[in-house]
Amino acid sequence: MRPLTPGLVVEAGSSVDNHTGAWRTERPRFLSVACNGCDLCAVYCPEGVVFKAAPKRYDFDPDFCKGCGICVEECPVDDIVMEAEIR
Amino acid sequence: MKVMEGAEAIADAVRAAGPKVVSAYPITPQTHIVEALSQAVADGRLDAEFITVESEHSAASVVLGAAATGVRTFTATSSQGLLYMAEVVLNIAGMRLPVVMTVANRALSSPLSIWNDHQDSMTLRDSGWIQLFAQTAQEAHDLHLVAYRIAEDPRVLLPVMVCVDGFVLTHAFEPVEPVSDEAVSRYLPPLSLPFVLDPARPATFGAYADPTVYTEARFAIEAAQRRSAQVLSQALGEFAALTGREYSPDFDRYRLDDADVVMVAMGTAAQTAQVAVDEMRDEGVAAGLVAIRRFRPFPAAELVAALGNASRIVVFDRSVSLGSGGIVAGELRSALYGRLLPQIVGVVAGLGGRDVSVETLTQAFRAERDGWIDLRPDLEEIAP
Ligand code: SF4
Ligand code: SF4
Numbered sequence: 001m002r003p004l005t006p007g008l009v010v011e012a013g014s015s016v017d018n019h020t021g022a023w024r025t026e027r028p029r030f031l032s033v034a035c036n037g038c039d040l041c042a043v044y045c046p047e048g049v050v051f052k053a054a055p056k057r058y059d060f061d062p063d064f065c066k067g068c069g070i071c072v073e074e075c076p077v078d079d080i081v082m083e084a085e086i087r
Numbered sequence: 088m089k090v091m092e093g094a095e096a097i098a099d100a101v102r103a104a105g106p107k108v109v110s111a112y113p114i115t116p117q118t119h120i121v122e123a124l125s126q127a128v129a130d131g132r133l134d135a136e137f138i139t140v141e142s143e144h145s146a147a148s149v150v151l152g153a154a155a156t157g158v159r160t161f162t163a164t165s166s167q168g169l170l171y172m173a174e175v176v177l178n179i180a181g182m183r184l185p186v187v188m189t190v191a192n193r194a195l196s197s198p199l200s201i202w203n204d205h206q207d208s209m210t211l212r213d214s215g216w217i218q219l220f221a222q223t224a225q226e227a228h229d230l231h232l233v234a235y236r237i238a239e240d241p242r243v244l245l246p247v248m249v250c251v252d253g254f255v256l257t258h259a260f261e262p263v264e265p266v267s268d269e270a271v272s273r274y275l276p277p278l279s280l281p282f283v284l285d286p287a288r289p290a291t292f293g294a295y296a297d298p299t300v301y302t303e304a305r306f307a308i309e310a311a312q313r314r315s316a317q318v319l320s321q322a323l324g325e326f327a328a329l330t331g332r333e334y335s336p337d338f339d340r341y342r343l344d345d346a347d348v349v350m351v352a353m354g355t356a357a358q359t360a361q362v363a364v365d366e367m368r369d370e371g372v373a374a375g376l377v378a379i380r381r382f383r384p385f386p387a388a389e390l391v392a393a394l395g396n397a398s399r400i401v402v403f404d405r406s407v408s409l410g411s412g413g414i415v416a417g418e419l420r421s422a423l424y425g426r427l428l429p430q431i432v433g434v435v436a437g438l439g440g441r442d443v444s445v446e447t448l449t450q451a452f453r454a455e456r457d458g459w460i461d462l463r464p465d466l467e468e469i470a471p
Pocket of ligand 1: 028045048050064065072
């Protein structure tokens, strides 16, 4: 049995372990075809989980992406698409 | 024995309990309590931080944070102030912090009223706080000490709301025998929490709970609520040994043993109801009274045991679940369902400071069906 502390007090930094991406129903796919490297997807992502993987190639961290689609909305060259989350 | 204002009697108990942090925003009719405490801090009679804030939401947040560092805390509010706190009130219970708060019961807007009824604390009855209702200034004084004792008990770790009728109790002067500081220090051991906020050992309170643990965390609060009834009983037993003043841990029983018609009431109206019971007895009605002291956890089993002889129960409610009915009446029906089968009549009255006289209560005793009594026949909403 896993002990439950009164009030569910946990060690600091627990948000690293709480994978809030679990409630996502859609996920972005970065096509990396027309990307101009403007960085807007990374800037506007409310979770701060979009990162530059290589010049003009961006990706996201699925553990924390909540699937809001803001990156898709902001991309000026439509280089990101939303897809159904399949688990 | 001193003659004290209810608010002063409460403030004196809190001062003796020695909270390290007091934070509140002034709101009628609670203000005199924290006024007296801020004076005690200024005079050096209470070694505490008195943190002034711009709102009740912040007052509750301050005591939440302070309690999490492992110190005794206090706040007080009324009416809209309690509603404004509501978000934090639920967090305090969820984080299992032993905050003690006075609610000087006052009606809710709208329409605006500064006067007494129970709608404010009843609106937060599902929050996880233990709720105790006092009938007199002496009891209010005493229950605040008991409140710290049970809130901080390792078997409980839940906040306690001590509910007192605004003005009727807070602003009335009564003879009070304050518990001596020395006796209080024997009754209340130093606070020791299993987890505290400490920069040396960082921790997260109120962390995100995913669906795999949320239910269990909520159930733990429910279990602590249930355990608190026994802890309260013990704490009141020790309090009686210390002061000679006895309080039952669930409700007072007045002329109940042979009662056929029983009124259920809470707060100061229960004192008036004793007179109404006597009058009904003079008329030949075998009347009795249950005066609920512990509304949360609700004393369901105790009520079943106490009400077995009653054929008719009248519940006097000073709050209402609009669209449903008196709140205590609903809870009582739910507690007795399938166990006892008396006639239960839920009577709503005494809202927004409407005087609860002996006549109001004898009228309630005679009510035949659920509803609001004491309504003025000359006032009715214009047909829409
Ligand atoms: S969908 Fe939302 S959360 Fe996920 S990467 Fe795009 S902007 Fe960030
Ligand atoms: S917003 Fe579009 S174009 Fe700009 S960096 Fe992101 S993917 Fe590339």
